[in-house]
Amino acid sequence: MTKVLGLISNTMDGMIVISVATLLILVVPELVLRIVHDSLANWFYSIWVSFRLRKFLIKQADHEGEGTFKLQQHNKAIRKSIIDVREKKITYIVKLPNGVQAQKLILETKEILREEISSCFPDYTFSNYERYKHWMRIEGTKIR
Template sequence: MKKTYLIKTFNLIQNLFALFAFEVIANLLLRLLNYIIEKESAATFTLFLQVEKISISLSSWLNLAETFTFTLLAIFLAIGVFVKAKDDSIWNIFKSIWQTYHFRHFMVQSERTEKTIEMQKVQSINLIYNNFNKAVRKCVIDVSTNKIIIFIKVPNSQQSQKILKEMESQIREETSSRNPDYFFSAPDRIKNSMWFIGTKR
């Protein structure tokens, strides 16, 4: 099964958005620090002047990083919009995003379990669910007019794969209920990925 452009770039664009947001916030905090130092009379001390110099330098580097990240985002998004507009509908991009995040929420298992040790409740992380969640958080749904493609990354561990196998019927039921105009076939496992294909009725 060949990945579509949206499936190839969805997680990359998501990470670029997160990186860009971090860079913007960090830059704003540095500018606030510079403003505070300039306003304080203590800024005449050598230590404060050095801090101001470092923060100004970091801020300039962050400006460059912001520009680079934003440019990459704009390029990937522009190509994605062009591909959808050419072969399908731009509106389906928003449907794909909404369904992807809803599906991830549906797939994620609760990692924390409570155990009672010496009359005290202690929370621990279930490593099997943790491994499973890392994989399913990368799943992507690509909605188009005639077809829906669901890409699920298969977890590494055998126990996590067993959970995914047991959820196959639930996945088909969930996706079918949200897309009643599509018929979903049985999943197709190819190497470390699982695919569900929905075709227009």
């Protein structure tokens, strides 16, 4: 029994080391780029605003009989959206789902989303939405 527990413990230790190494490989380059070219505070602000916008855009089922599948597709796409705050530029990217109805839900919220982002960042002016394949993007540049 001790041999089996020791083997499980060693395997778990190896998995932890691999997980930490993967995390460092993915995060450290972004941290270095942010420190050199931008501010580390903007990176944390990007993460915070991304979560806030996701929470704002998540749709709940209503009593009008909206399909739960299209709401699930919409919410899955919103959970993958990100906002990148830099010193002079802001970019918001959302992946459009494959379903037409779920895409329609996201496209209906474009103006509401634009107003929400504009109210969060009054020092920036935002372009129109640009669509590239299954991604929709809006960019803002600092005006002050």
